[in-house]
C-alpha cells in the first residue's frame with residue numbers, strides 16, 4: 001500500500017508531499033501540531049485535541065478559519081486512505097509561506113499538513129517489562145504548554161534516552177522538579193498510595209492522555225494530587241508511569257538505573273493502563 005499525505009487541500013502520494021522552502025514552519029518552527037490516536041477506527045478525545053490546537057494557534061496568533069468539523073472530515077479521510085485503524089493522525093498548521101523575516105508577514109495563508117500511521121498503541125511487551133527512563137535538564141523555552149513544532153530539545157532528549165538504552169527522558173526544571181517527558185507526561189505513585197502528576201501550568205504540555213487518565217482516576221476513587229515532584233521523590237516512589245497519545249499508559253521500572261518498587265510494572269500502573277484502554281474504547285469524553 002502506498003501512503004497518502006494531505007497538503008493544503010490535496011491528497012498526495014506521501015513521497016511527493018512537499019511544502020515550500022520558505023514555509024515559516026521550516027524556517028522558524030512557526031507552527032503547531034497535534035497527534036491524535038485512533039483505535040478500532042475511533043479517534044480518542046478528538047475534541048480535546050482540537051481544543052488544544054485552537055489554544056496553540058491563538059497563542060501563536062495564527063489565524064486558521066477552518067471549522068473543527070471540516071478538520072475531522074480530513075482526519076478521517078487521511079486515516080482511511082492510509083488504512084489506519086490503530087495508530088495516529090499527525091496534523092500540523094504553520095503560519096504559511098512568506099519571504100524570510102522574523103516578524104509576521106502582513107499576509108500569509110496558513111499551511112495544513114496531515115499524515116497517518118499505523119501503530120500498536122498498547123504494546124504487550126512494554127506493558128510486561130515496563131520501561132527505563134533517564135532524567136535530563138529541561139532546556140526548552142518557557143512555553144511548552146503551547147504544542148509548537150519547535151521540538152529540538154525534545155529530540156535531543158529522546159536521543160540521549162536512546163543512547164542510554166532508555167525509552168524516554170524526564171526533563172527536570174531548575175528547582176529539581178520533573179516537568180514532563182520529551183513526548184509524554186510524567187506520573188508517580190507515592191509509597192502512601194497517592195498518585196502525583198504536575199499541575200498543567202506553563203511548564204508542561206497538558207496532555208490529552210493526561211486529561212483522560214485524570215478522568216479515569218476521578219472515577220476510581222484513587223487519591224490524586226496535581227503538584228510538582230522532585231527527581232528524588234520519583235526515585236523513592238512505589239511506582240512511576242508515563243502517558244501519551246502514542247503509548248497510552250506505560251509503567252516505568254527504572255529511573256537513571258534506580259529500580260522503582262521491585263523493578264516490575266506496579267499494580268496501580270497496570271490497573272490504570274487497563275482502565276485507560278477501556279476509556280479510550282469509547283472515544284473519550286467530549287465526542288466531536
Ligand code: PDD
Pocket residue numbers: 035154180181182183184185205206207208209210243244245246
Ligand atoms: N507528544 N508532553 C510532550 C512534550 C509531548 O510532546 C506529548 C505528546 C505529551 C503527551 O500529550 P498527549 O497525551 O496529548 O499525547 C506530553 C506527541 C505524542 C508527539 O509529539 O508525538
